[in-house]
Amino acid sequence: MRSLPNIIVAGTPGVGKTTTCAQLLSLAAQASPRVELRHLSINEIVKERECHSGYDEELQTLMVDDDKLMDEVEKEIADGDGAGGWIIDWHSTAGFAVRWVDLVVVLRCDETSVLYDRLSSRGYKDEKIQENMDAEIFGVVSEEARDGWGEPEDGRVVELKSVEPDDIEENAERILQWVRNWIQDHGPKTNGNGNGD
Numbered sequence: 001m002r003s004l005p006n007i008i009v010a011g012t013p014g015v016g017k018t019t020t021c022a023q024l025l026s027l028a029a030q031a032s033p034r035v036e037l038r039h040l041s042i043n044e045i046v047k048e049r050e051c052h053s054g055y056d057e058e059l060q061t062l063m064v065d066d067d068k069l070m071d072e073v074e075k076e077i078a079d080g081d082g083a084g085g086w087i088i089d090w091h092s093t094a095g096f097a098v099r100w101v102d103l104v105v106v107l108r109c110d111e112t113s114v115l116y117d118r119l120s121s122r123g124y125k126d127e128k129i130q131e132n133m134d135a136e137i138f139g140v141v142s143e144e145a146r147d148g149w150g151e152p153e154d155g156r157v158v159e160l161k162s163v164e165p166d167d168i169e170e171n172a173e174r175i176l177q178w179v180r181n182w183i184q185d186h187g188p189k190t191n192g193n194g195n196g197d
């Protein structure tokens with residue numbers, strides 16, 4: 001049993017996953033009592049552990065080997081110390097076992113011009129920008145998350161707006177509050193004096 005929840009922060013490239021995760025980890029580290037969350041950047045795993053079959057020049061992206069990637073992810077979140085507390089930063093929920101993950105946060109940027117500017121400032125080609133914008137408009141990541149973890153009213157998928165700078169702070173606070181609620185409901189029980197005995 002985990003003592004902290006595992007959370008995927010998902011969403012179309014450029015919606016603010018990495019920025020939100022960084023803010024969440026910083027808030028959790030400063031909280032009293034401190035919440036021991038840890039960041040699992042799937043981008044880094046793909047690169048460092050070579051879970052890909054090369055770079056696609058046309059799509060300007062690494063071609064991810066999903067099977068190899070999920071083997072590496074499993075080593076960390078399922079076979080590791082099992083304590084949980086992983087904040088998983090990836091554009092997709094595909095391949096993740098439902099049992100590994102307690103909450104999926106899907107960040108949304110429905111202001112298409114804002115997302116366009118974020119993606120074009122990375123030097124992405126028009127085709128790649130358009131592909132990502134279409135995915136955002138059609139809610140592809142959101143649908144994928146609901147297929148695995150249920151409808152938002154079931155409580156395991158949350159969609160949060162990530163358009164303005166204030167949204168980052170607000171979203172990080174909401175996720176941290178969700179973690180605290182989870183600890184209260186599922187975490188190790190104490191006898192009331194905080195000793196756990």
Ligand SMILES: Nc1ncnc2c1ncn2[C@@H]1O[C@H](COP(=O)(O)OP(=O)(O)OP(=O)(O)O)[C@@H](O)[C@H]1O
Pocket residue numbers: 011012013014015016017018019020043090091118162163164165166167168
């Ligand atoms: N809510 C927001 N308000 C203002 N700027 C934002 C917001 N979210 C993200 N940004 C900016 O957009 C850019 C992309 O953010 P970030 O790298 O966090 O996105 P990402 O979803 O992790 O992208 P990728 O999937 O490609 O890793 C950054 O410059 C970040 O500062």
